[in-house]
Amino acid sequence: MSKIKVVENILHTNDEITSQNKRLLNEKGIYVINMMSSPGSGKTSLLERVILKLKDNVRIAVIEGDLYTTKDAERIEAQGVPVVQINTGGACHLDGRMIKGALDSLNLDNVDLLVIENVGNLVCPAAFELGEDIKITVLSTPEGNDKPLKYPRMFENSGAVILNKLDLLEFTNFNKVEFYQDISSLNAHAIIFETSCVREQDQGVEELCTWIRQQINNK
Ligand SMILES: Nc1nc2c(ncn2[C@@H]2O[C@H](COP(=O)(O)OP(=O)(O)O)[C@@H](O)[C@H]2O)c(=O)[nH]1
Numbered sequence: 076m077s078k079i080k081v082v083e084n085i086l087h088t089n090d091e092i093t094s095q096n097k098r099l100l101n102e103k104g105i106y107v108i109n110m111m112s113s114p115g116s117g118k119t120s121l122l123e124r125v126i127l128k129l130k131d132n133v134r135i136a137v138i139e140g141d142l143y144t145t146k147d148a149e150r151i152e153a154q155g156v157p158v159v160q161i162n163t164g165g166a167c168h169l170d171g172r173m174i175k176g177a178l179d180s181l182n183l184d185n186v187d188l189l190v191i192e193n194v195g196n197l198v199c200p201a202a203f204e205l206g207e208d209i210k211i212t213v214l215s216t217p218e219g220n221d222k223p224l225k226y227p228r229m230f231e232n233s234g235a236v237i238l239n240k241l242d243l244l245e246f247t248n249f250n251k252v253e254f255y256q257d258i259s260s261l262n263a264h265a266i267i268f269e270t271s272c273v274r275e276q277d278q279g280v281e282e283l284c285t286w287i288r289q290q291i292n293n294k
């Protein structure tokens with residue numbers, strides 16, 4: 076018999092801790108969004124605007140996932156909501172153990188909506204459940220409309236897809252017809268939002284917030 080030790084299946088371990096996290100979050104009645112995308116598509120920008128529109132009526136907390144730095148957490152803190160930064164130190168996704176550590180440092184009795192901004196990439200985060208109610212994937216127009224078919228898992232598993240940087244559409248060769256066809260072929264149930272987060276006026280964020288409010292109320 077082989078003497079080689081096999082370490083515990085990483086996904087199996089994650090599932091156990093994630094189940095505990097999910098139980099806790101459900102007990103507290105918290106609606107949880109796992110926000111994913113490649114780096115720079117606008118996750119934090121969208122989150123800043125969503126917080127601005129919702130924070131008077133919804134108690135929001137945020138978990139920020141990045142390899143290094145607290146840059147995103149600082150942006151969220153400036154919006155006046157509780158935020159925890161997880162630095163993965165090089166790992167390409169968040170997992171249940173990291174989320175448990177972050178939950179331990181939040182006061183969950185004062186939270187209606189928890190948004191987890193995952194590490195930016197279109198591959199690894201799709202494979203790890205974090206105890207969320209919904210996964211939302213953001214794609215921005217400069218990234219190209221070919222990405223859903225090239226990185227299908229993230230789009231297949233998402234309850235909502237946000238097409239961001241609509242203001243840049245005219246400067247790109249992004250084909251919206253193909254984008255809608257591809258999302259619907261991968262995931263007929265995904266709701267699609269079109270947004271823009273340019274400084275002065277945002278676009279589509281109000282619709283996104285109305286839908287998030289409904290999701291929270293339906294939990
Ligand atoms: N033109 C344009 N730029 C955007 C938009 N949303 C975000 N950005 C910019 O894109 C860059 C990356 O945004 P960020 O929110 O940090 O993306 P993240 O890495 O997904 O969190 C920043 O320079 C933002 O100002 C948008 O809708 N339109």
Ligand SMILES: [Mg+2]
Pocket residue numbers: 118119120147192
């Ligand atoms: Mg970010």
